[in-house]
C-alpha cells in the first residue's frame with residue numbers, strides 16, 4: 001500500500017489517500033487542542049499513544065462483534081482505515097455526569113446517570129459543534145430516521161463493550177464521543193478514533209482523570225496518563 005496525497009487535515013490527524021481508493025492512510029499528530037482549537041499545543045508522544053490505543057480498542061470491539069473502519073497499524077503513528085463518508089455528527093454517550101452535561105444542567109460531576117444517554121452534536125467548527133435534536137438532523141437531511149436509530153443502537157453497543165473492557169483494568173467509562181461514516185453501499189460503519197482524547201476515563205479506585213481533561217483543565221502531564229491507559233488496556237484485552 002502506497003501513501004498518496006493529503007486528503008484532509010484535522011486537529012489531531014492527517015488523512016492521506018492510498019493507491020487503493022477503498023482505503024485511507026491516517027497519521028496521528030502530536031497536536032492537542034481544546035476549546036474548539038483556541039487552546040493548542042504540541043505534545044511529543046501523543047500521536048503514537050492515540051494511534052495505538054485506537055487500534056487496540058477497535059480490535060477489541062471487533063472481537064465483541066462491532067465492526068469499524070480500522071484495518072491495521074502501519075507505523076507507530078499511522079494506521080490504515082477503510083474509506084467512508086463521515087456523517088457530520090458527534091455521537092456522545094454518557095454514563096456519569098461530567099463536562100458540558102454537568103455545566104449546562106448543574107448536575108455535580110460524578111453523578112451516575114439512571115441509564116446511558118445518547119446526544120448528537122452537529123460537526124461544524126464555524127458553529128462550535130452545537131447540540132442538535134433528532135428532528136433537526138432529519139429536517140436538515142444529515143441522517144435519516146432509520147440511520148439515527150442505527151447510530152443510537154451502535155453507540156449503546158459500543159458503550160456496553162467499552163465499559164466491560166475498561167472495567168477489567170480499573171477504569172470507569174464516564175462518557176465518550178463517536179463518529180460514523182457511510183460506506184459506498186450506504187451501510188454505516190463506526191469511524192474516527194476512540195482514545196483518551198475522545199473519552200472521559202476515571203480511575204475507578206481514585207476517581208483521578210485518565211483522559212484529555214488533564215490537558216483541558218491543566219491537571220498535569222498528558223503523556224504518562226495516556227501511557228497508563230495504553231498499558232492497562234493491553235492487560236485488559238489480554239484477559240478478555
Ligand code: TMP
Nearest residue numbers: 098099100101175176177197198199200
Ligand atoms: P462534553 O462533556 O464536553 O460534551 O464531552 C463529552 C465527551 O465527548 C467527552 O468524553 C469528550 C468527547 N468530546 C470529543 O471527543 N470531541 C468534542 O469535540 C467534544 C465536544 C467532546
